[in-house]
Amino acid sequence: MSEDRRSDAYPLLRRDVARQITEGQDDLLVIAGLGSTAWDVTAAGDRDLNFPLWGAMGGAVAMGLGLALAQPERRVLVITGDGETLMGLGALATVAMQAPANLSIVVIDNERYGETGMQITHTAGATDLAAVAAACGIPVTGVVRDQAHLDAALPVIIEASGPVCHVIKVRAEKLDFVLPPKDGVHLKNRFRRALLGGEAVI
Amino acid sequence: MILFEKPRNKVILGGDYWEAIGVDWWQDIFDAFKASGVAMVAYVPDAGHSALIDACVADNEIRAVPLTTEEDGVALLAGAWLGGARGALLMQSSGVGNCINMLSLAATCRFPLPMFVTMRGQWHEFNPWQFPMGRSADAQMNTAGVETMTAAAAEDVRPMAAATLDMAYSGGGMAALLLHQKLSPVKTFEAGDGK
Numbered sequence: 001m002s003e004d005r006r007s008d009a010y011p012l013l014r015r016d017v018a019r020q021i022t023e024g025q026d027d028l029l030v031i032a033g034l035g036s037t038a039w040d041v042t043a044a045g046d047r048d049l050n051f052p053l054w055g056a057m058g059g060a061v062a063m064g065l066g067l068a069l070a071q072p073e074r075r076v077l078v079i080t081g082d083g084e085t086l087m088g089l090g091a092l093a094t095v096a097m098q099a100p101a102n103l104s105i106v107v108i109d110n111e112r113y114g115e116t117g118m119q120i121t122h123t124a125g126a127t128d129l130a131a132v133a134a135a136c137g138i139p140v141t142g143v144v145r146d147q148a149h150l151d152a153a154l155p156v157i158i159e160a161s162g163p164v165c166h167v168i169k170v171r172a173e174k175l176d177f178v179l180p181p182k183d184g185v186h187l188k189n190r191f192r193r194a195l196l197g198g199e200a201v202i
Numbered sequence: 203m204i205l206f207e208k209p210r211n212k213v214i215l216g217g218d219y220w221e222a223i224g225v226d227w228w229q230d231i232f233d234a235f236k237a238s239g240v241a242m243v244a245y246v247p248d249a250g251h252s253a254l255i256d257a258c259v260a261d262n263e264i265r266a267v268p269l270t271t272e273e274d275g276v277a278l279l280a281g282a283w284l285g286g287a288r289g290a291l292l293m294q295s296s297g298v299g300n301c302i303n304m305l306s307l308a309a310t311c312r313f314p315l316p317m318f319v320t321m322r323g324q325w326h327e328f329n330p331w332q333f334p335m336g337r338s339a340d341a342q343m344n345t346a347g348v349e350t351m352t353a354a355a356a357e358d359v360r361p362m363a364a365a366t367l368d369m370a371y372s373g374g375g376m377a378a379l380l381l382h383q384k385l386s387p388v389k390t391f392e393a394g395d396g397k
Contacts, residue, residue, distance in 0.1 A: 031281065051284060056307035059277030062269075063307075066278035069242065069265055070285025090270030094278075098267060184311030188284065196286045 004124040007111040007172040011146050014108050014170040018079065019044040020150065021106060021157060025075075028158075029067055029195065033060035033080025035115040036175075037108050041079060043178040048194035051187055052180040058087030061105055065095050068103035068163075071195070075102050075158065082109040082123045082167075089132060095163050096137030104157045104164040105133070110172045118172060133165035140164040227353075227385060228254040230360035231318060235264065235290060238367040242267060242282045242289035244275035250320030250386040251292045272297035273304035280313040288371060291317045295380075296332065298339040302346055308376050309347040316370035317348070317378040318363070325383035340380055348376040356385060 018040035022028060030050045032038040038052035053060055064078030085092075085107050095103065111124035123129060134141040140162055144153045153166050181187055192200040231254055235243065243258040244267045245251060259266040265287075269275050272293045279289035293301070298319060308315040322329070323336020343350050349369055353359045362379050369377035 029285075053307075055310065056277060056304055059273070059280075059304055059307060062274040062277035063281035063284075065267075066242065066281025066283075066287075066289070067285045068281075069267070070282045070287035074285075088274065088277075091274050091277075093270055094267065094274060184307075188311045188313065191284050192286070195284070200286065 004111075004120050005172075007109075007124065007169065010110075010169050010171040012144070012150065012168060012170045013173065014040050014110065015043050015175065017108065017150065017168055017170060020154060021077070021079070025077075025158060027074065029071060029074050029076045031060050031064040031067065031076070031078045031080075033057075033078070033084035035081060035084065036110075037079050037081050037084070038180060039175070039178045040108065042180040046180050048190045050180065051191050054182050054184070057084055058091075060084055061088055061091040061095060064103055064105065065091065065098060065100065068100040069098060072100065072102055074195075075104070076100075077157070078103070078105045080105070080107060081114070082107055082111060082129060083113045083121045085129055086122055086127070092133050092136040092138060092165065095165075096133075096139075099139075100163055101161045103162050104160075104166070105138075106157060107165070107167045108170055109167050110170050112172045114172075114174075118174065128167075130165065130167040133167075138163050138165045142166045144168040225253075225356070225385075227356045227359040227381075228257070231363045231379075232257045232261075234360070234363035234367055236261075237364070238371060239288050240290050240367070241265060241287045242279065243292065244269055244278050244289060245292035246270070246272055246275075246294075246297055248292065248294045248297075248320055250294060250381065251318070254318075255292065272300045276301055276304040276308055276315065279315060280307055280311065283313050288314070290367070291315065293317065293319055295319055295321045295323065295335040295339040298342055299335050302342060305343075305346045305348065305376065312374050313376075314370040314374055315348075315376040316367050317343075317376070318366070319378055319380045320386060321352075321380055321383045323383070327383065336383070343376075343378050346376075348378050349373075350378045350380055352380040352382055353385065354382040359385070 060080040068076040275291040322332035
């Protein structure tokens with residue numbers, strides 16, 4: 001195996017990771033980055049307080065920041081991929097500057113662009129997104145490589161004072177699609193109705 | 203080049219300078235923000251918006267969020283809206299180009315998104331690198347699905363700012379107010395007379 005294909009052998013599996021993070025967290029507000037992480041959270045259970053992105057690549061972290069600032073009493077999870085994060089790295093610096101304690105960013109890092117043919121991303125090379133997040137000034141960062149790491153990271157992701165950015169290294173695998181609704185207005189309205197009540201839908 | 207850098211730095215000092223030269227339309231935008239309950243203002247620092255940005259930073263009810271690129275503001279304010287907060291995005295015409303793909307988020311989901319754009323490349327512009335976005339920002343926004351209007355005189359700003367916010371928050375869509383370069387004091391200051 002060439003060095004840049006090392007993620008073929010990583011032990012953690014993305015669907016299992018997404019399920020472990022979200023299981024039983026009924027109050028969690030979730031922004032899922034486009035592509036595989038949107039399918040992952042949907043496989044764990046489609047819910048009104050998930051906002052799965054079908055586009056807007058590079059926008060998941062910034063969107064989660066806006067939500068976290070607007071809802072400071074609620075935990076916000078951005079779960080997204082390495083390619084999606086790489087497209088919007090500056091948002092990590094903006095998160096650090098605003099420093100919302102209720103925001104957790106989880107990068108499901110398979111070191112590939114999963115939706116376009118599993119081409120390697122920069123994280124298959126020298127780029128360390130947790131180090132990028134730390135250098136941006138995000139106070140709680142880490143890299144999760146196995147189940148023992150994940151067991152330790154889960155309470156941090158769910159309840160530590162943040163902002164948190166954990167990079168979870170997962171196996172590069174091609175999986176069946178588990179698709180959430182794709183109508184953006186529906187996704188928006190169901191989220192606002194569940195969070196803010198029926199009057200919030202215009 | 204030196205003439206460019208130093209005067210711009212002084213303009214960026216913000217409200218005091220604007221007040222000194224009698225340009226106060228930024229206050230009309232700020233008043234419109236307050237009247238419509240804007241709670242978050244996102245921006246990439248900009249000379250033309252400097253006094254408005256200062257006012258937003260100083261306001262206890264507005265969360266002012268500086269960005270590294272304007273497209274992040276489109277996503278940020280979509281997230282804010284999901285959480286029940288109204289926002290507005292400030293940018294220069296060059297920032298419009300940075301936003302185009304991210305506007306698909308607001309377009310597809312019909313997120314309310316009011317934008318306030320200080321134009322360059324329109325009026326005594328000395329930097330030709332500003333011409334392309336100055337020429338195309340309005341058309342590009344329209345093509346991306348944004349309703350636009352242009353304030354070409356200071357008295358236009360108050361009603362147009364209110365209309366832009368209303369189209370975003372009552373109409374439920376993307377609306378932009380383009381502020382013609384002739385409204386901005388940058389060129390006057392570059393002449394060196396301070397008036």
